[in-house]
Amino acid sequence: MTLRSTIQGLRASAEVANDEHKVKMRTGEFVxxxxxxxxxxxxxxxxxxxxxEVRNLDVGLPPGLAQEITLFTAGLRALATELPSVGVDHNLQTTKIQVRSAVAQVAAIESLVADAWHEFRSQQPPPVNRDLVDTLARGGVDVEDIRKELETAQARLLIASTTRIPSLGAVQRFREAIEAIRRCGKRLGEVVDADIAKGIVGSQEPSGVPLAWFTPDRLERLRSLGVIDRFQVHLR
Structure with a gap:
């Protein structure tokens, strides 16, 4: 082998090695x-x-944001489709800048939506005494329908509290759950007023309620609820 052929062989090997390096570098960039x-x-x-979903709330969103996301999504999909066909020698700097910008833009939109949803779902539900519902049930008052509706509504609120971004229909479901809890409170008040509820709850405490509490009017209301037979007199 002559010196000239040796040099040519080394040059060819260097070119192949350089091409392999380019391919490896480009593969890493693609990944x-x-x-x-x-x-x-x-x-x-x-x-x-x-x-x-959050557009249904009273929050200030930038105008045209929905259209912007639509165009933005189409652009990203086109970029993802074109990327595999880019040549080895093509400069990817512009593409990298586009992707970094997209990452930042999506993060900003996500934060905007998440903050609006969090503020909305953080509102306190109407106060309904769940212990009272259970106590009335133990006392023989028929509150099963109220209990079921209350449990369903509270479960929906719990699900909403664990989601960062609202799903389709989430705002409406949340509003319906809040309204259902409010309705349960109203129905509970229609079943038994505060005075009678206090007596039913107190009668299940170890100390009970004084016999003097059982006035004729209260006895009649307990009778109308169908629970008067559950009360007993204990001498101390």
């Missing part, structure tokens, strides 16, 4: 960009739904 794009594309549909 990095894909790792950034995929979460964005999977997150955007839920984010669009969440944005539509």
């Amino acid at each position: 990095e960009l894909a790792d950034q794009l995929e979460p964005l594309l999977s997150k955007l549909p839920d984010l669009r739904i969440g944005l539509a």
Whole structure:
């Protein structure tokens, strides 16, 4: 082998090695960009739904934000489609800037939606004495329908409290749950007034209630509830 052929062989090997290095570098860049794009594309549909939900609330959202997300999503999908066909020698700097900008933009929109939803779902539900419902049930008062409706509504509020971004119909379900709890409180008041409720609750305490509490009017109201037979007199 001559010196010239040896040099040519070394040059060819160097070119191959350089090409392999370029391919490895480009592969790493593709993987990095894909790792950034995929979460964005999977997150955007839920984010669009969440944005539509919080638009039903009295919060100030930038005008045209929904349209902006639609165009933004289309642009990201086009970018993800074009990325695999980019040549080895193509400069990806512009693409990297676009992806970084997209990451920041999605984070800003997500924060806006999440904050609006959190503020809305943090409102306190109407006060309903759950212990009173259970006590009345033990006392023989038929409050099963009220109990079921109350449990369902409270479960819906609990689900809402664990979601960062509202799902489709979440705002309406939350409002319906709040209204259901308010309705339960009203129905509970219609079943038994505060005075009678106090007597029923007190009678289940170890100390009971004084015999003097059982006035003719109260006895009649207990009789109308169908629970008068549950009361007993204990001499001390």
